[in-house]
Amino acid sequence: MPRERQEKRMNALNPRRQPIQQRARERTQQILDITARLLEEVGIDDLTTILIAKELGISVGSLYHYFPNKHAIMYALGERWLEEMTIAMNDMESFAVETMTPNQFVDKAINRMLAVYKAQRAVLPLTQALWAIPELRRLDEEHDYLVISKLANIFERLQLKGSRNELERVGRIYLETTHAVLLSVVSQKTVRSKRSLEDLKTMIAALVQSHAPGDSQASKESDQA
Amino acid sequence: MPRERQEKRMNALNPRRQPIQQRARERTQQILDITARLLEEVGIDDLTTILIAKELGISVGSLYHYFPNKHAIMYALGERWLEEMTIAMNDMESFAVETMTPNQFVDKAINRMLAVYKAQRAVLPLTQALWAIPELRRLDEEHDYLVISKLANIFERLQLKGSRNELERVGRIYLETTHAVLLSVVSQKTVRSKRSLEDLKTMIAALVQSHAPGDSQASKESDQA
DNA sequence: CAACAAACCGAATTATTATTCAGTTTATTG
DNA sequence: CAATAAACTGAATAATAATTCGGTTTGTTG
DSSP states (O other): OOOGGGGOOOGGSSSSSOOHHHHHHHHHHHHHHHHHHHHHHOGGGGOOOOHHHHHHHHHHHHHHHHHHSHHHHHHHHHHHHHHHHHHHHHHTTTSSSSSHHHHHHHHHHHOOOHHHHHHEEEEEHHHHHHHSSSSGGGHHHHHHHHHHHHHHHHHHHHSSHHHHHHHHHHHHHHHHHHHHHHHHHHHOHHHHHHHHHHHHHEEEHHHHTTTTTOOOOOOHHHHHH | OOOOOOOOOOGGOOOOSSSOSSSHHHHHHHHHHHHHHHHHHHOOGGHHHHHHHHHHSHHHHHHHOSSSSSHHHHHHHHHHHHHHHHHHHHHHHSSSSSGGGGHHHHHHHHHHHHHHHHHHHTTHHHHHHHHHHGGEEEEHHHHHHHHHHHOOOOHHHHOOOOOOHHHHHHHHHHHHHHHHHHHHHHHHHHHHHHHHHHHHHHHHHHHHHSTTOOOHHHHHHHOOO
16 A cells, blocks of 8 residues: 555645656755755845746756746745754754753753754745745644644653643743744854853743742742832 | 925835825825734735725725835835834833843833834734835834844943943844744733743843843853753 | 657746826815 | 816736746656
8 A cells, every 4th residue: 555645735835746867856955955045145025936947057947847836845945944843853852851950951952953043044034934925834833833842742841830731832932032032143153143042041041940840930029029 | 494304215115295185194094004904914925005905995096196106105114113112112211220120120121012012013024024125124124223222221221241232232132032922922812921921021031130240140050060 | 779758948828916197086275 | 166286096007927838858768
């Protein structure tokens, strides 16, 4: 019963075929690489199929030989991103969380996430596109779900307080904050970049700490009294 | 020497005229209101001039009577946003910062910022558009500059450590974090929303604290030893 | 090397939208 | 109530970009 590739949904967004020839397999990658570079350079609005083709030195016709439409290329880029993130989150889950303090976990986890952001080009326009283009929205949601649920798993192992629902809410705050600040971090020069990364760790550590047992969010409350 | 309106730059993005008749002044506002609503509902990509006109019950021609082009409408929306933010930042600057603890300041400052985000429709698509559309980029930069420099002023008054440059870097982290999390906050229901707001305050408080004199970022370092 | 398929080409087609403009209606004013 | 300007109309135009398709070149295979 050969049905390896049957999980594929959204036919209109998947590559036309699994390329037969070596050359073709390379082309598919080239298209994605060039598209990522152009996305970074010119932004989503000026990213046209003609531009991609020209930059690659092939014709638009050839481009459409590999992808059924423009969104399919973006979709493939989004899948790449999601895969990287999946690996990273699995890495995090395999940390010996139980033997770590929350701060130790945060330190390692943020470093791991930073590596993903550094490796991937065009993170900002890509993630914006995943949100803005209805056909790609599902990928964005999958991404968020992945990160948030894995984080919630880890939060449980760290013995944080609160229901599953609550831990997932904290996961979203973690995600949004980390995403926003890492975008700054990767665009800054070394010294500033390093300091901003420290700031991020400080903030996320405070977030996690505030949900640890034995913390009654005391610092703020007492001030307000 | 009457030259009231001479600060206007970018003729192509400003309204065609200061409307003479009452009706017309209302129209200008209506256009902005409808555009903001549609921006929220359909997103930037499906926001067409025809749609705006139809939704308002006027013709495209009329739309162009008020604004020279589509970007000018977005630009006006961006200006509105920038004005709100300017008022908010001035408010913050007028806090009696010197008599407050950092945490007290953060509490009030975040509340003030939340009010801006709650009052404005379509914050996410609007800010994305300001970033993505070259003609509007200047507004985005003005916005960032406004917030960051005002924050840096306040940080100085709070006696935070570091050069002006460093305080502005911290201002950016403050801005990015607050923006990202407030977008979540305004989209959540009451209970979750309230908790996320608390989380934001916790994180920002930690950020500010870590730059206060007498703090050697001890908590994280000691853990890593 | 013939036959077949994979890759490729790029001009032509299609679709979508912003923008214009020649006129019409509505308000203001002397 | 003319006369003038403000508001308005919507079909026509212009520009841009995605997508198609008939045909060519290149690679593979028996």
